[in-house]
Amino acid sequence: NSKVIQTPRYLVKGQGQKAKMRCIPEKGHPVVFWYQQNKNNEFKFLINFQNQEVLQQIDMTEKRFSAECPSNSPCSLEIQSSEAGDSALYLCASSLLGGLEQYFGPGTRLTVL
């Protein structure tokens, strides 16, 4: 069973508000991923880190989304100005270095009113 912790489980924000969610990867996993799952079950990769360094990210992430994985602190994903279309389940996953298997947390369900 995955030991990835995500908080909060549910997040409700108004349009234009900041939305921040956190992830604690499995112990010993230096690689962290963020995905967005919309109501149609479509997944969108957002960003991944190796330790504190960004490995890959998509354009959307560069503009309104910010993410970090500071040393000895939870990783975080923040939407600077929430839009209705950001309403989704945000999933964090972690893996070993060079690992193929990703372990997922329970997700943070964001609702933007």
Next chain:
Amino acid sequence: TQTVSQSDAHVTVFEGDSVELRCNYSYGGSIYLSWYIQHHGHGLQFLLKYYSGNPVVQGVNGFEAEFSKSDSSFHLRKASVHWSDSAVYFCAVSASNNRIFFGDGTQLVVKP
């Protein structure tokens, strides 16, 4: 370009029936195939994986999947389903420390 295709959006069976959920992939290179299950309102749970070796892999709760390079497929099977198997199943492909590409999911409904 990597793609994962799950041809059936919905599958309905009765408890005790066998089931096969289909998955086809397109990926240029060494790949890692997996299946995940998502119960309503929850995150993704890992079911099983294939990277190399025996093309038939066993997972949790009686699930198994068979890799076929010639068909570019990785179908998931279970011999006798239980009502608790009702969920959405996602086929996925990835490479080392790389993003996962998910299929669109198959909603499995198991009727009593």
